[in-house]
Amino acid sequence: MRYYRPLVQTDAARPVDALPLAGGWAWFTLAEEFGRDAPPRLLRAADLPEEVRAKLTAPRPALAGLSLDRPRIMGILNVTPDSFSDGGRFADPQAALAHGRALAAGADILDIGGESTRPGSAAVPEADEIARTAPVIAALRAAGVATPISIDTRKATVARAALAAGADMLNDVAALGFDPALAGVVAGAGVPVCLMHAQGDPATMQDDPRYDDVLLDVYDFLAARIAAAEEAGIPRARIVVDPGIGFGKTVAHNLALIRGLSLFHGLGCPILLGASRKRFIGALGGAERADRRGPGSLAVALAGIAQGVQILRVHDVAETRQAMRLDGALKEYGEAG
Secondary structure: OOEEEEOOEOOOOOOOOOEEOOOOOOEEOEEEEEEOOEEEEEEEHHHOOHHHHHHHHOOOOOEOOEOOOOOEEEEEEEOOOOOOOOOOOOOOHHHHHHHHHHHHOOOOEEEEEOOOOOOOOOOOOHHHHHHHHHHHHHHHHHOOOOOOEEEEOOOHHHHHHHHHHOOOEEEEOOOOOOOOOHHHHHHHHOOOEEEEOOOOOOOOOOOOOOOOOHHHHHHHHHHHHHHHHHHOOOOHHHEEEEOOOOOOOOHHHHHHHHHOHHHHHHHOOOEEEOOOOOHHHHHHHOOOOHHHOHHHHHHHHHHHHHOOOOEEEEOOHHHHHHHHHHHHHHHOOOOOO
16 A cells, blocks of 8 residues: 655745645645555655545635634533543533633634543543533533533543534544444434544553554544544544544654654645643653643644644643744635634
8 A cells, every 4th residue: 555645835936836734724745655565755746646636635624613724723621520631620510610711712613531541540430421411511501611621531421412512513532433323323413423542542652552553554544534434424624633642652652643744645634733741741751730831732733734634632722822823824824713
């Protein structure tokens, strides 16, 4: 099998033979072709196979009513007592509502989760997860928050309750592989879903993760999960992919995935990057505490935008919005805030 990674650029001085990347702000004139058993070589964009070129260039459909011709921010709202990033600060429903309303002022999407998936975490009973998430979603809607809401769950019953409360999409760290009933819920509701790669369960995923080639292994996994979702009745137009930074990966694995992010455009789906405050940022940036990893998180977010990533899942929404405004002004991709 051959893989194709566009060499992405964002400069305003755009050659006449440049092709748009996923209908967005970035473009490319060259792509790297490589495989598991062959050395890489560069191809002109015009010489790519027609099917590959179509997937790399086609505009991505709107997501929950949001166009993806510019980067979007997904703000994280963890309503768990044991979140790695905020230590349960928003487990109280009123605190969660207040923080959700604050995030909605700058985020394009809110991602609400009631089960911690940090390394070493244990599964949460479905009833507890529903009790943590559905009332907060309903309260946000009752408060007039119209921002699209994503429910971060692996479980069908939790997804049903969240959708009934007003959620608009699903974010599944198990890529519909944990609960066999979840794909049917998504298909039946006609909502978008984000399929994320993870190696192993959260309880054990950081126990010596290994890959033959992390970039290609993750790509193949996501391609297979997209195919499974389509078979379950979920069209590719409603699928987002996430390489799963920090989920069963070493520092070296995470860096390889971030450097190679543009490869995933070849799946023909929007890309979500969720690296905010992850442990590798602390390891490389010298920040042991998760809440001190904001500057490193911004660096990774901008690196993602430079490779055409459409959705940034972040804790620090206001800071990310400010960075995007400056980045958009410099690169002229129209980040309007």
